[in-house]
Amino acid sequence: MNATQHRAVDAQLDKAAAVCAGRGAQLTPLRRHVLGLILDADAPLTAYQLLDRLRAARKGAAPATIYRALDFLLAQRLIHKVERLNAFVACAESGHEHPAQFLICRQCGAVTEIEDRVAASALEHAAEREGFHPRMTVVEIEGTCAACFQPA
Ligand SMILES: [Zn+2]
Numbered sequence: 126m127n128a129t130q131h132r133a134v135d136a137q138l139d140k141a142a143a144v145c146a147g148r149g150a151q152l153t154p155l156r157r158h159v160l161g162l163i164l165d166a167d168a169p170l171t172a173y174q175l176l177d178r179l180r181a182a183r184k185g186a187a188p189a190t191i192y193r194a195l196d197f198l199l200a201q202r203l204i205h206k207v208e209r210l211n212a213f214v215a216c217a218e219s220g221h222e223h224p225a226q227f228l229i230c231r232q233c234g235a236v237t238e239i240e241d242r243v244a245a246s247a248l249e250h251a252a253e254r255e256g257f258h259p260r261m262t263v264v265e266i267e268g269t270c271a272a273c274f275q276p277a
């Protein structure tokens with residue numbers, strides 16, 4: 126990661142801190158550190174990968190430390206959990222609840238968040254036709270990303 130990317134992450138962290146402050150919540154140094162690790166990563170990180178990275182700077186960090194920080198970041202909608210990978214990514218929309226679709230590359234592991242409201246509402250309407258009351262529509266799509274794709 127170069128200096129420009131570091132500054133971009135710092136700017137995202139400052140924005141996240143402002144989002145939290147606007148809700149009366151506090152992005153403590155620990156929470157900021159964990160969010161920074163997620164923003165720095167090229168691919169989603171599991172709680173244990175995060176714990177390993179956190180311990181490089183905070184030796185005594187325990188699993189509960191990470192889980193509490195992740196719960197906070199999820200509640201503030203600054204990150205998403207990609208269930209299929211049991212791992213966490215930063216939210217591209219940073220801070221508001223929204224339907225999301227994740228494109229998961231099986232070759233390089235990259236995850237891209239897209240926000241297609243038409244697709245989300247089509248799924249919600251399909252669910253409603255079954256008498257189901259959807260609350261949040263998150264779709265995870267596995268495949269090959271543009272960089273990895275090799276035309277046959
Ligand atoms: Zn998001």
Ligand SMILES: [Zn+2]
Pocket residue numbers: 230231232233234235269270271272273274
């Ligand atoms: Zn890929």
